[in-house]
Amino acid sequence: MLIRIASMIPVFFLVSIFIFLLYESIPSIFYNGWNFFTSYRWNPGMTYREPVPGPFGFRASPGASFGALLFLFGTAATSALALAIVVPVTLITTIALAMHTPRLMSRAVGASMQLFAAIPSVVYGLWGIVFLEPLLLKYVFPWTEATLGFIPWFRGPATSGSGLVASSLVLALMVLPITSAIVLDSFRSLQSRFQAPILSLGATRTEAGIAILGFARRQVIGAVFLGLGRALGETMAVLMTCGGAINMMPVDIYSPINTMAAALAALLDSAFIDASGMALSALAELGLFLMIISLASSAAGRALAGRIVLRGEAW
Amino acid sequence: MGMRRLRDALMGAAGLAISALLLAALLLVLAYVFYGAALRFEPEMLLTMGNATSGGLLNAIVGTWLLSGLALAISALLAIFVAIDIAQYAGARVGSLLRATVDTMAAIPAMVYGLFGFLVFVIYLGMGYSLLAGSLTLSLMMIPYLARSTETAMGNVPKELVAAAYALGASRWQVISRVLLRFGRPLIISGALLTVSIGAGETAQLLYTAGWNPGLPTWFTHSQVGYLTYVVWAGINQPTPYPQGLAFVASALLVGMILVLLLISKWLEGREVRRA
Numbered sequence: 001m002l003i004r005i006a007s008m009i010p011v012f013f014l015v016s017i018f019i020f021l022l023y024e025s026i027p028s029i030f031y032n033g034w035n036f037f038t039s040y041r042w043n044p045g046m047t048y049r050e051p052v053p054g055p056f057g058f059r060a061s062p063g064a065s066f067g068a069l070l071f072l073f074g075t076a077a078t079s080a081l082a083l084a085i086v087v088p089v090t091l092i093t094t095i096a097l098a099m100h101t102p103r104l105m106s107r108a109v110g111a112s113m114q115l116f117a118a119i120p121s122v123v124y125g126l127w128g129i130v131f132l133e134p135l136l137l138k139y140v141f142p143w144t145e146a147t148l149g150f151i152p153w154f155r156g157p158a159t160s161g162s163g164l165v166a167s168s169l170v171l172a173l174m175v176l177p178i179t180s181a182i183v184l185d186s187f188r189s190l191q192s193r194f195q196a197p198i199l200s201l202g203a204t205r206t207e208a209g210i211a212i213l214g215f216a217r218r219q220v221i222g223a224v225f226l227g228l229g230r231a232l233g234e235t236m237a238v239l240m241t242c243g244g245a246i247n248m249m250p251v252d253i254y255s256p257i258n259t260m261a262a263a264l265a266a267l268l269d270s271a272f273i274d275a276s277g278m279a280l281s282a283l284a285e286l287g288l289f290l291m292i293i294s295l296a297s298s299a300a301g302r303a304l305a306g307r308i309v310l311r312g313e314a315w
Numbered sequence: 316m317g318m319r320r321l322r323d324a325l326m327g328a329a330g331l332a333i334s335a336l337l338l339a340a341l342l343l344v345l346a347y348v349f350y351g352a353a354l355r356f357e358p359e360m361l362l363t364m365g366n367a368t369s370g371g372l373l374n375a376i377v378g379t380w381l382l383s384g385l386a387l388a389i390s391a392l393l394a395i396f397v398a399i400d401i402a403q404y405a406g407a408r409v410g411s412l413l414r415a416t417v418d419t420m421a422a423i424p425a426m427v428y429g430l431f432g433f434l435v436f437v438i439y440l441g442m443g444y445s446l447l448a449g450s451l452t453l454s455l456m457m458i459p460y461l462a463r464s465t466e467t468a469m470g471n472v473p474k475e476l477v478a479a480a481y482a483l484g485a486s487r488w489q490v491i492s493r494v495l496l497r498f499g500r501p502l503i504i505s506g507a508l509l510t511v512s513i514g515a516g517e518t519a520q521l522l523y524t525a526g527w528n529p530g531l532p533t534w535f536t537h538s539q540v541g542y543l544t545y546v547v548w549a550g551i552n553q554p555t556p557y558p559q560g561l562a563f564v565a566s567a568l569l570v571g572m573i574l575v576l577l578l579i580s581k582w583l584e585g586r587e588v589r590r591a
Contacts, residue, residue: 004409020434112338121425123566127348232424233424235424236544239548299419
């Protein structure tokens with residue numbers, strides 16, 4: 001039974017990650033309470049002063065406040081916008097690749113998707129900084145200010161290319177390989193059975209494609225959840241393109257923002273110098289919450305789509 | 316009728332256009348990285364060690380290989396047993412527990428692993444920023460990839476071979492070591508290469524576990540280690556051209572390494588699939 005003992009080590013790791021983060025979060029959960037989800041002020045306080053007791057007797061530096069609303073909002077907004085791009089592109093390319101395109105073309109797209117999935121997160125971040133952000137600032141934002149400026153969120157003026165739009169576009173490129181691999185795979189598994197009957201009823205190829213996608217509804221929704229799980233947790237590419245906002249809620253689409261994963265990466269070293277330990281605990285709570293929502297999303301996706309696609313394994 | 320045909324044609328055209336745009340976007344990212352690196356390349360970048368924003372990349376290149384190599388060794392040790400257990404020993408309940416564990420570990424965000432590695436390996440176990448802390452953290456994220464690919468590789472071995480081995484009186488362990496692992500080897504190696512290619516490109520797990528070292532690490536613990544993805548992150552935010560050049564060259568090196576590993580991995584996989 002040595003094999004069973006060895007094979008249980010990863011199970012032990014997984015359980016210990018959860019228990020450990022929960023344990024580390026306890027001071028923050030009691031000290032911050034619901035404030036954690038309703039306030040956007042994230043401030044470790046005067047860390048050079050003696051810690052003072054707060055709610056439930058947990059101690060933090062004077063003036064400390066740990067509200068993660070900005071990060072929660074940023075994660076939700078970037079993921080939502082990324083999915084708003086990814087879902088239609090996935091559906092249209094699936095129908096086009098499976099119904100309209102010669103085999104060679106669809107295989108070329110498939111191979112390139114695999115490369116998309118294997119490119120490191122920091123390289124997307126670099127590309128976002130040196131290519132995407134100047135492009136947005138010089139050409140796209142002036143246009144949105146001029147044409148959509150009557151809506152307050154678009155009025156501007158934009159002063160930087162980083163923020164919600166850049167992060168979401170980069171995220172969309174990173175999520176697309178996952179969703180499209182699953183959707184195209186489920187589509188192909190139904191195609192041979194349903195394509196000929198539907199076409200013989202006089203449907204066009206597009207109408208047949210839409211009908212077959214309808215049969216694969218479950219897998220499509222599952223793929224979206226799996227993509228969401230990936231988008232929620234993405235760190236480096238977002239950290240590099242989000243603008244690193246802190247203590248300020250975005251006022252329009254040009255504002256800098258921040259996400260849970262990016263904030264964890266950006267704030268961990270400064271949290272370590274807080275002698276009361278509350279800043280570290282608050283980050284552990286942020287990490288725990290991030291883990292729970294991304295695991296929930298992937299679990300839902302796995303239940304619906306029937307499998308999970310690892311990076312680089314797609315296609 | 317005309318309307319429907321028109322819509323069909325439009326859909327086909329739109330799909331083709333979007334597919335072409337995706338291909339173009341990928342080529343653009345790759346071309347941008349490689350062209351940018353070629354413009355900024357200087358030989359000393361590959362030949363000397365440096366400080367992420369000055370000097371060369373030699374220490375970061377070696378560090379990336381050390382980190383992902385050690386992480387592969389650690390995670391392979393565990394993942395192979397998980398795969399063997401699922402394939403040969405586990406009943407339905409333990410099997411689904413192990414599969415669920417693997418799938419769940421694959422879905423944990425990189426930064427959560429980074430936070431866990433920092434708190435546990437660096438601080439509580441007292442390893443400090445080091446090769447061992449970084450590799451252990453990286454290995455957590457690699458386990459699901461390896462377990463999955465090893466399980467698939469062993470499942471791919473013909474059932475007749477396994478049955479024949481048992482019929483000849485082989486013990487369960489002999490079947491595992493001489494049939495499943497031996498005939499599954501090409502696919503296991505292909506999965507390991509894919510895993511290393513993903514691991515070499517990771518950053519978030521290493522920021523607070525590996526640290527940075529302008530030279531090479533001297534021991535497994537308490538000696539920090541540099542890596543390429545850190546150079547990309549640190550260099551591109553600098554206002555001067557040389558650190559940005561380092562970031563571009565580091566990116567190109569990473570993407571190049573990953574492409575080579577991925578191609579070998581796919582070639583091995585394709586050869587096996589054709590043989591079967």
